[in-house]
Amino acid sequence: MDLEKKVSQLADLLLDSRKTMVLTGAGISTESGIPDFRGPDGLWSKVDPMYVFHAETFIYRPEVFYKTGLPLMGHLQTARPNAAHRVIAELEEAGLVWGVVTQNVDGLHQKAGSRNVFEMHGHLRSATCLKCRRVISWDRLVEMVSAGEIPPRHEGCGGVFKPDAVFFGDPLPPEFYDCCREVSKSDLLLVVGSSLEVAPVNYMPHLCKRLAIVNMGPTMEDDRAVLKVEARAGETFTALSRVLRERGVRLSGSAV
Numbered sequence: 098m099d100l101e102k103k104v105s106q107l108a109d110l111l112l113d114s115r116k117t118m119v120l121t122g123a124g125i126s127t128e129s130g131i132p133d134f135r136g137p138d139g140l141w142s143k144v145d146p147m148y149v150f151h152a153e154t155f156i157y158r159p160e161v162f163y164k165t166g167l168p169l170m171g172h173l174q175t176a177r178p179n180a181a182h183r184v185i186a187e188l189e190e191a192g193l194v195w196g197v198v199t200q201n202v203d204g205l206h207q208k209a210g211s212r213n214v215f216e217m218h219g220h221l222r223s224a225t226c227l228k229c230r231r232v233i234s235w236d237r238l239v240e241m242v243s244a245g246e247i248p249p250r251h252e253g254c255g256g257v258f259k260p261d262a263v264f265f266g267d268p269l270p271p272e273f274y275d276c277c278r279e280v281s282k283s284d285l286l287l288v289v290g291s292s293l294e295v296a297p298v299n300y301m302p303h304l305c306k307r308l309a310i311v312n313m314g315p316t317m318e319d320d321r322a323v324l325k326v327e328a329r330a331g332e333t334f335t336a337l338s339r340v341l342r343e344r345g346v347r348l349s350g351s352a353v
């Protein structure tokens with residue numbers, strides 16, 4: 098089936114749904130220049146994530162993250178939202194999307210204008226001292242590391258600063274349970290750009306009434322989806338915005 102037909106079906110699903118949640122992963126941000134994790138050029142082909150980004154490694158050898166992990170994250174701060182982020186924000190404004198649950202730490206949904214964003218894997222806006230819980234900005238953290246402070250420590254208590262992102266082995270933020278509740282009250286969960294390989298977020302598709310997926314490549318839940326759009330997120334949401342306008346939906350219009 099061609100993209101136009103699939104997008105038209107996606108528009109039907111959105112217009113039929115009383116409450117829609119969007120669940121995003123790294124694939125929504127590749128068109129903003131941020132590599133995904135498990136794609137062919139994904140980050141995990143460059144480092145061993147279970148070591149470099151593991152909470153336990155961070156506690157015993159924080160320099161591993163600061164020397165190997167952090168240098169892979171520089172472009173996250175300068176990336177700009179793409180058409181998919183922008184259309185999702187417009188859909189929220191138009192009342193067609195209730196909120197976005199994201200596994201991404203890039204902050205691009207907020208930059209695009211989405212308001213109800215739940216960051217399941219944390220963010221890169223700040224870092225917290227593991228000893229006294231003092232919080233510093235991401236810019237300050239990078240400044241300390243650039244000045245050779247590896248690992249960066251709080252000068253008062255000597256504790257190590259850890260980014261406010263969820264590492265493997267870390268608990269998820271408590272909002273995870275709120276999100277699960279909202280997804281189970283939704284008519285539609287729209288997954289965008291995620292392989293759905295990582296727990297516990299990949300549990301959410303089991304809570305919703307209907308599941309639709311926009312992803313290039315297979316996901317763990319393709320069999321459960323009432324619609325799978327196998328295309329780039331940017332072109333899919335650009336087309337969706339056009340189709341919804343043709344059907345009389347008022348979108349703010351900056352997206353395309």
Ligand code: APR
Pocket residue numbers: 121122123124125127128133134135136139146200201218289290291292293294295311312313314315328329330331
């Ligand atoms: N449009 C649609 N899909 C895309 C695009 C695109 N432009 N670019 C890549 N994809 C697809 C990839 O083919 C892949 O199937 O997006 C999916 C991204 O999957 P992952 O790399 O596994 O990313 P994600 O699901 O977000 O990973 C979850 O794993 O390592 C952890 O904490 C990390 O949050 C991350 C979690």
